[in-house]
Amino acid sequence: xxxxxxxxxxxxxxxxxxxxxxxxxxxxxxxxxxxxxxxxxxxxxxxxxxxxxxxxxxxxxxxxxxxxxxxxxxxxxxxxxxxxxxxxxxxxxxxxxxxxxxxxxxxxxxxxxxxxxxxxxxxxxxxxxxxxxxxxxxxxxxxxxxxxxxxxxxxxxxx
Amino acid sequence: xxxxxxxxxxxxxxxxxxxxxxxxxxxxxxxxxxxxxxxxxxxxxxxxxxxxxxxxxxxxxxxxxxxxxxxxxxxxxxxxxxxxxxxxxxxxxxxxxxxxxxxxxxxxxxxxxxxxxxxxxxxxxxxxxxxxxxxxxxxxxxxxxxxxxxxxxxxxxxx
DNA sequence: ATAGATGCAAATATTTTGCCGCCAG
DNA sequence: CTGGCGGCAAAATATTTGCATCTAT
Numbered sequence: 001x002x003x004x005x006x007x008x009x010x011x012x013x014x015x016x017x018x019x020x021x022x023x024x025x026x027x028x029x030x031x032x033x034x035x036x037x038x039x040x041x042x043x044x045x046x047x048x049x050x051x052x053x054x055x056x057x058x059x060x061x062x063x064x065x066x067x068x069x070x071x072x073x074x075x076x077x078x079x080x081x082x083x084x085x086x087x088x089x090x091x092x093x094x095x096x097x098x099x100x101x102x103x104x105x106x107x108x109x110x111x112x113x114x115x116x117x118x119x120x121x122x123x124x125x126x127x128x129x130x131x132x133x134x135x136x137x138x139x140x141x142x143x144x145x146x147x148x149x150x151x152x153x154x155x156x157x158x159x
Numbered sequence: 160x161x162x163x164x165x166x167x168x169x170x171x172x173x174x175x176x177x178x179x180x181x182x183x184x185x186x187x188x189x190x191x192x193x194x195x196x197x198x199x200x201x202x203x204x205x206x207x208x209x210x211x212x213x214x215x216x217x218x219x220x221x222x223x224x225x226x227x228x229x230x231x232x233x234x235x236x237x238x239x240x241x242x243x244x245x246x247x248x249x250x251x252x253x254x255x256x257x258x259x260x261x262x263x264x265x266x267x268x269x270x271x272x273x274x275x276x277x278x279x280x281x282x283x284x285x286x287x288x289x290x291x292x293x294x295x296x297x298x299x300x301x302x303x304x305x306x307x308x309x310x311x312x313x314x315x316x317x318x
Numbered sequence: 319a320t321a322g323a324t325g326c327a328a329a330t331a332t333t334t335t336g337c338c339g340c341c342a343g
Numbered sequence: 344c345t346g347g348c349g350g351c352a353a354a355a356t357a358t359t360t361g362c363a364t365c366t367a368t
Contacts, residue, residue: 033367212332230351237334
């Protein structure tokens with residue numbers, strides 16, 4: 001049961017080896033029961049090269065094992081959210097009103113989306129870290145979650 | 160047809176005098192047809208003291224004039240979005256998965272929500288303006304829209 | 319063995335669309 | 344008068360829930 005054999009037709013690549021089983025390891029460590037379905041879903045999310053919504057996660061999972069149900073995707077996403085292992089994004093609703101998920105990295109980042117071509121890139125910035133500290137100080141808030149989504153037109157798409 | 164006579168029972172206040180008809184003025188200026196329904200909806204949005212979703216906008220509008228249909232709310236929101244007069248927010252899905260709207264101010268601001276009490280405050284920052292300029296420079300993007308939503312616990316809600 | 323997970327169907331929530339009659343300009 | 348607008352019903356999309364069955368530990 002190698003983790004590198006999956007390749008999706010449309011040019012999407014699942015690099016399941018990138019960070020081997022980060023999410024799965026995290027759940028195991030917390031004593032969460034690992035079912036067949038969960039393993040498949042975690043494999044998909046761990047190996048995703050871009051932000052996926054529930055539907056994409058389901059389709060990818062079913063290519064690996066068709067016995068994964070749509071409802072299980074939502075329940076697993078909910079589980080991961082409750083454990084704080086994934087972030088939920090909207091990406092400015094460029095592609096629709098569904099949510100996108102990404103496994104929670106060690107550092108916050110900003111999502112920058114091109115409104116024409118839909119490409120999303122991530123961006124880290126010390127300025128953003130400063131901004132958060134400023135807010136904690138000035139507003140008396142303990143920040144636990146941030147979401148910054150910026151839309152515009154990238155070089156290639158500008159007239 | 161005074162603009163200050165509406166008061167909603169549940170403690171919500173509609174301060175219709177704050178900025179008299181900013182949205183309505185903007186649409187008039189653009190030669191957009193002003194129907195009875197649109198006037199009511201714009202009045203609600205212009206006078207809102209907090210971020211409203213489509214359902215809240217509908218309920219408030221129907222208190223003023225019951226002849227406003229749910230579909231018209233969505234169509235009017237769409238109109239305002241197309242004219243760039245309102246911003247669409249998610250507020251981190253604290254209260255659900257619907258969208259919240261606010262009339263587009265002259266300056267960008269950050270939304271800071273307490274995850275316990277749900278209070279949302281707005282925050283402007285020169286640091287944020289710098290951050291945007293940094294992104295335009297470093298990513299070669301022309302930024303046209305930004306959404307920053309930060310969640311945490313406010314002073315009063317922290318244990 | 320059993321607590322917890324899954325599948326299925328149906329419900330819920332939110333938003334969009336087609337069509338036709340209506341009204342603001 | 345007339346083209347855009349609104350009402351209605353129905354569709355589309357996204358997500359959640361109740362319940363019986365199955366399974367990882």
